[in-house]
Amino acid sequence: MNHDQVYKNLTIANNTKLALVVLDGVGDIATESTGFHTPLEMARTPNLDYLAKRSAMGRLIPVAPGITPGSGPGHLALFGYDPLEVEVGRGVIEALGLGLELKAGDVAARANFCTLDAQGIVTDRRAGRIDTSICEKQVALLQKKVKKIGDVQVIIKAGKGHRFVVVFRGPGLAGPLTNTDPGREGLPIAVATGHAKTAKVVAEFQQRALPILKDCQPANGFLLRGIAHQPAIESFHDRYGLKAACIAIYPMYKGLAQLVGMTKIEVAHSLAEEFTMAVEALKTYDFVFVHVKPTDAAGEDGNFEAKVAAIEEADAALALLIAAKPDVLVVTGDHSTPVPVKGHSWHPQPVMITSEISGWDGLERFTERAGNLGSIGVMPAKYLLRLMQAHARRLDKFGA
Amino acid sequence: MNHDQVYKNLTIANNTKLALVVLDGVGDIATESTGFHTPLEMARTPNLDYLAKRSAMGRLIPVAPGITPGSGPGHLALFGYDPLEVEVGRGVIEALGLGLELKAGDVAARANFCTLDAQGIVTDRRAGRIDTSICEKQVALLQKKVKKIGDVQVIIKAGKGHRFVVVFRGPGLAGPLTNTDPGREGLPIAVATGHAKTAKVVAEFQQRALPILKDCQPANGFLLRGIAHQPAIESFHDRYGLKAACIAIYPMYKGLAQLVGMTKIEVAHSLAEEFTMAVEALKTYDFVFVHVKPTDAAGEDGNFEAKVAAIEEADAALALLIAAKPDVLVVTGDHSTPVPVKGHSWHPQPVMITSEISGWDGLERFTERAGNLGSIGVMPAKYLLRLMQAHARRLDKFGA
Numbered sequence: 001m002n003h004d005q006v007y008k009n010l011t012i013a014n015n016t017k018l019a020l021v022v023l024d025g026v027g028d029i030a031t032e033s034t035g036f037h038t039p040l041e042m043a044r045t046p047n048l049d050y051l052a053k054r055s056a057m058g059r060l061i062p063v064a065p066g067i068t069p070g071s072g073p074g075h076l077a078l079f080g081y082d083p084l085e086v087e088v089g090r091g092v093i094e095a096l097g098l099g100l101e102l103k104a105g106d107v108a109a110r111a112n113f114c115t116l117d118a119q120g121i122v123t124d125r126r127a128g129r130i131d132t133s134i135c136e137k138q139v140a141l142l143q144k145k146v147k148k149i150g151d152v153q154v155i156i157k158a159g160k161g162h163r164f165v166v167v168f169r170g171p172g173l174a175g176p177l178t179n180t181d182p183g184r185e186g187l188p189i190a191v192a193t194g195h196a197k198t199a200k201v202v203a204e205f206q207q208r209a210l211p212i213l214k215d216c217q218p219a220n221g222f223l224l225r226g227i228a229h230q231p232a233i234e235s236f237h238d239r240y241g242l243k244a245a246c247i248a249i250y251p252m253y254k255g256l257a258q259l260v261g262m263t264k265i266e267v268a269h270s271l272a273e274e275f276t277m278a279v280e281a282l283k284t285y286d287f288v289f290v291h292v293k294p295t296d297a298a299g300e301d302g303n304f305e306a307k308v309a310a311i312e313e314a315d316a317a318l319a320l321l322i323a324a325k326p327d328v329l330v331v332t333g334d335h336s337t338p339v340p341v342k343g344h345s346w347h348p349q350p351v352m353i354t355s356e357i358s359g360w361d362g363l364e365r366f367t368e369r370a371g372n373l374g375s376i377g378v379m380p381a382k383y384l385l386r387l388m389q390a391h392a393r394r395l396d397k398f399g400a
Numbered sequence: 401m402n403h404d405q406v407y408k409n410l411t412i413a414n415n416t417k418l419a420l421v422v423l424d425g426v427g428d429i430a431t432e433s434t435g436f437h438t439p440l441e442m443a444r445t446p447n448l449d450y451l452a453k454r455s456a457m458g459r460l461i462p463v464a465p466g467i468t469p470g471s472g473p474g475h476l477a478l479f480g481y482d483p484l485e486v487e488v489g490r491g492v493i494e495a496l497g498l499g500l501e502l503k504a505g506d507v508a509a510r511a512n513f514c515t516l517d518a519q520g521i522v523t524d525r526r527a528g529r530i531d532t533s534i535c536e537k538q539v540a541l542l543q544k545k546v547k548k549i550g551d552v553q554v555i556i557k558a559g560k561g562h563r564f565v566v567v568f569r570g571p572g573l574a575g576p577l578t579n580t581d582p583g584r585e586g587l588p589i590a591v592a593t594g595h596a597k598t599a600k601v602v603a604e605f606q607q608r609a610l611p612i613l614k615d616c617q618p619a620n621g622f623l624l625r626g627i628a629h630q631p632a633i634e635s636f637h638d639r640y641g642l643k644a645a646c647i648a649i650y651p652m653y654k655g656l657a658q659l660v661g662m663t664k665i666e667v668a669h670s671l672a673e674e675f676t677m678a679v680e681a682l683k684t685y686d687f688v689f690v691h692v693k694p695t696d697a698a699g700e701d702g703n704f705e706a707k708v709a710a711i712e713e714a715d716a717a718l719a720l721l722i723a724a725k726p727d728v729l730v731v732t733g734d735h736s737t738p739v740p741v742k743g744h745s746w747h748p749q750p751v752m753i754t755s756e757i758s759g760w761d762g763l764e765r766f767t768e769r770a771g772n773l774g775s776i777g778v779m780p781a782k783y784l785l786r787l788m789q790a791h792a793r794r795l796d797k798f799g800a
Contacts (some may be wrong), residue, residue: 003464006484010467054432058778357741359429360436362769375459375748375768377778383465390466390746397744398463399470399483400490400626 004239006398007386013241016327016392018287019278020384022078023314024071024253025296025337027059027349027368028307033340039298039307040350040367045315047322048352048366051331056358058376059348059368060384062335068346074334075256079236079289080385088259089176089228095165096258097251098157102230107173107198109227112181113138113162113219120188120221125181126162127219138216139164145212149204159251162219166205173198175228180206182223192227202227235261236287240389245281247274248291257289271317279324290321299337307339328355328391330384331366348378355391404639407786407795413641416727416792418687419678420784422478423714424471424653425696425737427459427749427768428707433740439698439707440750440767445715447722448752448766451731456758458776459748459768460784462735468746474734475656479636479689480785488659489576489628495565496658497651498557502630507573507598509627512581513538513562513619520588520621525581527562527619538616539564545612549604559651562619566605573598575628580606582623592627602627635661636687640789645681647674648691657689671717679724690721699737707739728755728791730784731766748778755791 028038040048062069063083072093073083091108102108113135115124139158146154152170159165177194180202192202202224213220236244238261246257247265254264265281267273274290281288292314298307321329333349350371363370372378376387389395428438440448462469463483472493473483491508502508513535515524539558546554552570559565577594580602592602602624613620636644638661646657647665654664665681667673674690681688692714698706721729733749750771763770772778776787789795 003484006464006467357429357431357738357745359431359438359738359740359747359768361772362430362436373772375772375778377459377748377772379465379778386464386466387746388466390468395466395468395746397468397470399473399487400493 007395008239010396010398011241011389012394012396014392014394016286016394017282018242018328018388018392019282019290019321019326019330020078020287020388021290021292021318021321021329021331022075023292023295023311023331023333025299025335025344026311026333027336027338027347028299029336029338029340029347029368031340034304038368039304039311039339041365041369043308043311043315045311045366047315047318048331049364050322051329051352051354052363052366052370054358054360055352055354056376057350057352057361057363057366057371057374059371059378060332060351060381061348061378062346062381064380066346068344069335070344071252071334072256075253077381078332078334078384079260080239080382081233081260082382086231086233088231088256090226091165091175091228092230092259093252093255094159094226095157095167096255097253098159098165100155100157100165100167102167103169104232105169105173105229107168107175107227107229109166109224111164111166111222111224113164114221114223115218116221122182122185122187122189122221122223124218125185125223130162130219132158132160134219135159135162135164138213138219142209142212146205146208149201149208152201154205166224168198168201168205173201173229177202177227179227180224189221189223192224194227233260237261240287240385241394242287243285244287244289245285246289246291247277247281249274250291250293253291262289271313275317275320278321282324282326295333296337299339300343302339302342304339328353328388330388332384351376351384353387353391358391406798408639410796410798411641411789412794412796414792414794416686416794417682418642418728418788418792419682419690419721419726419730420478420687420788421690421692421718421721421729421731422475423692423695423711423731423733425699425735425744426711426733427736427738427747428699429736429738429740429747430769431740434704438768439704439711439739441765441769443708443711443715445711445766447715447718448731449764450722451729451752451754452763452766452770454758454760455752455754456776457750457752457761457763457766457771457774459771459778460732460751460781461748461778462746462781464780466746468744469735470744471652471734472656475653477781478732478734478784479660480639480782481633481660482782486631486633488631488656490626491565491575491628492630492659493652493655494559494626495557495567495655497653497655498559498565500555500557500565500567502567503569504630504632505573507568507575507627507629509566509624511564511566511622511624513564514621514623515618516621522582522585522587522589522621522623524618525585525623530562530619532558532560534619535559535562535564538613538619542609542612546605546608549601549608552601554605566624568598568601573601573629577602577627579627580624589621589623592624594627633660637661640687640785641794642687643685644687644689645685646689646691647677647681649674650691650693653691662689671713675717675720678721682724682726695733696737699739700743702739702742704739728753728788730788732784751776751784753787753791758791
C-alpha cells in the first residue's frame with residue numbers, strides 16, 4: 001500500500017500542540033579552518049542544551065544523499081512531502097510570499113527590474129538595486145497598462161528592492177518555462193520557452209510591458225525567472241489533521257508554508273517577536289512552524305562568528321517557546337549551510353525532538369556530532385513530520 | 401530489479417544454524433519518570449553482556465518512522481517481509497495459533513462468547529470470562545450443529561477462556577469484514593460488512609448459531625472480530641532456503657510463524673523450557689525463532705521493575721542457547737513497549753547480531769543507547785533476516 005495512505009489511515013486527532021523550529025541552514029561541518037568545531041559546538045546555548053537533555057536526536061537527509069536542496073525542497077521535506085515528487089517553482093514561492101493567493105493553473109514568475117542599453121543588451125541585471133519605492137511605482141504603472149493578454153489575466157506585485165512577481169491567470173497555462181534572464185550582463189533578454197501557450201503569453205507580455213518602461217532609468221527593463229505553475233499539493237491539514245500556522249519574516253518561507261495551507265501570521269523583524277507570536281499561535285493552532293533566517297545568512301557569508309551569534313540569539317529567543325511547553329518541540333534546519341561551503345549543502349542537518357515520550361538519548365548538547373549518536377539515526381527529512389505525529393500520539397497502531 | 405529477487409538469486413545453502421530470540425516489546429525509553437534509564441540498562445544481564453561484547457549492534461524500525469506496529473506487522477518484519485505489503489488479519493493469526501491449517505482463500509475470524517440480554521443487547525463482551533472447559537463444550541455444540549452454510553464449510557475451534565475461532569472455507573470468499581463486536585456493552589451485535597458473499601455467510605452463520613446458544617448462560621452469544629482471509633505469502637523456506645522452527649507459548653506468535661511456514665514446536669509455560677527446546681530444535685532445523693512474552697506484558701503494565709525482572713529471567717534462560725553456539729544468534733524485540741507509554745510504540749528496538757564475523761562494535765552492553773552507536777545503524781526491521789543470512793555466509797557475492 002502507498003505509504004502516505006498508510007499514515008493517513010492511522011492519523012488520529014487529539015488536543016496536542018506541536019512546534020517546529022527551523023534554524024535555516026544550521027547544520028555545519030568541522031574542518032581545520034574552523035578549528036575542527038562547528039558553530040553549534042562553539043555557541044553558548046543553555047536552552048538548546050536543556051532540550052538536548054530530554055530529547056531524541058538524529059540527523060536529517062534533506063532530499064537524498066548528496067543532494068543540496070534549495071529552500072523549497074528543504075522546507076517541503078520538513079513539512080513531510082517528498083521533495084522529489086512535489087516540485088515547486090521559485091516564481092510560485094515568491095508570489096505566495098508576497099501574499100498573492102494563487103489559483104490552480106496560475107503560472108507565476110519571479111521578476112526583477114534591470115537596465116538595458118539602446119540595443120536591448122542587459123547592462124545591469126538588478127537595475128542598480130533600485131529602492132522599493134521606485135519598484136512599487138513602476139509596478140503600478142505596468143499593472144495599470146497591462147491587465148490582460150488575450151484571455152489571460154496579468155497580476156503584478158512589487159517585492160523588495162528591484163524584485164517583483166508576475167502571475168498569469170487564465171485557461172490552459174502551464175510551467176515550467178526557461179528564464180528570460182540571460183544569467184549575466186552583456187546579453188539580450190532571453191526568450192522563455194516551454195509550454196506553447198504560456199510561452200506566447202510571456203513573450204506578448206514583454207512586448208507590451210517593455211515599451212512602457214522605455215524612459216524609466218535605470219530600471220528600463222525586466223527579467224523573468226522561475227516561471228512555474230502552482231502544483232497540486234495535498235494540504236497540511238488534509239495530510240495530518242493539523243491546523244497549522246507559519247511564523248516567518250522572509251516571503252519565501254511564508255510562501256512555502258502557505259503552499260501547503262498553513263496560515264501566515266505576520267511578524268516584524270525580530271526573533272523575539274517571532275517566538276512571542278509562536279507561543280500565542282499555539283493557543284489557537286495545533287502546529288506552529290517558526291522560521292529563523294540569520295543562521296543561513298551567516299553560513300552563506302562564510303562567517304563563523306556571525307553563525308555562532310545567530311545560534312545564540314535563536315537560543316535566547318527559544319526560551320519563550322520552551323516555557324510554553326508544547327507537547328512536541330522539534331529543533332532542526334532545512335539543510336546545512338556550512339561556513340566552509342559558503343552556501344547550502346547536502347550534509348544532514350541535526351534534529352532534536354522533545355516530548356513526554358521522546359526519551360533521552362544520553363546526549364548533552366544539540367550538535368551535528370551528537371546527532372550522529374541519537375536514536376533517530378540519519379533519516380530522510382520527509383519522515384520528521386511522521387515522527388512528530390507519533391510523539392503527539394496522533395498515529396494509531398498499525399495492524400493487530 | 402526487485403530487491404527480494406536480488407536476495408533470492410544470491411541465497412546459497414550451507415549447514416549453519418541461526419537463532420532469532422525475540423524479547424517482545426523489549427525496547428524502552430529513558431525519561432525523567434524512569435530516572436532517565438531503561439529497563440535494559442538497569443537489568444543485570446551477564447549473558448546479554450557476554451553477547452554484546454562479541455556482536456554488531458543497532459536499532460530496528462519496525463515498520464516505518466513513527467508507525468507503532470501490532471504483533472503481526474512487528475513479527476512479519478522480523479521474519480523479513482515488508483509489513484506494509486503483507487497485511488495479515490487478526491482472525492488468520494489466531495486461527496493459525498490454535499493449530500488450524502488454513503488454505504488459500506479461507507476467511508478466519510477471532511470469536512469470543514458474550515452475554516446477551518432478552519433484547520439481544522450485549523451486556524458482557526467476554527461472558528464473564530468463562531472457563532476454557534465451558535468454551536470447549538459450547539464450541540463442540542456449535543460445530544456439531546453448524547457444519548456448512550451453502551457451499552461454505554464452517555470450522556470452529558475453541559481457544560482459551562471465552563475465545564474461539566471460526567474459519568469459513570469455500571469458493572469466492574474474501575476479507576476483511578468489519579467486526580460484529582460493537583466495541584462496548586449496551587449495544588446489539590453489529591453487522592459484518594465488506595465482501596458481499598462473505599458478509600452473507602457470516603450473517604447466516606450468526607442466524608443459525610445464536611439460537612443454539614439461547615439457553616447457555618452466561619455465554620449465550622458471540623462476537624466476531626478481525627474477519628480476514630489468509631494472504632498469499634512466500635514461505636520462509638522458499639524465501640531463504642532455511643528450514644525453520646518456532647518456539648512460542650502464545651497462539652498469536654505461533655500463528656505468525658506458521659503463516660510463513662515455520663514448524664511449530666509445542667512448549668509449556670516456562671522460558672527455561674523454551675530455550676531447552678530451542679537448543680534441541682537447532683539440531684534438526686536451520687533456523688529457530690524463540691518468542692519471549694513477559695517483557696512486553698511488563699511494558700504494557702507500565703511496570704519498570706517487572707520489565708527488569710522479565711529481562712533478567714530471559715537473560716538467565718539465554719545461557720543455554722549461547723552454550724549451544726549457533727552460528728548466528730540475534731537478540732532483539734518485535735517493537736518497543738516502553739514503560740512510560742504502557743503500550744506498543746514506534747521507538748526502534750535494539751538489535752544485536754553475534755556471529756564469527758559480526759565483529760565487535762566496542763559496546764559493552766545490549767541497550768537502546770548502545771544500539772544507537774552500533775554498526776547496524778537505525779535500520780528497517782525487514783532487513784534483519786538478510787543480515788542473518790549474510791552472517792551465516794548464506795548470501796553470495798553480488799556482481800563480479
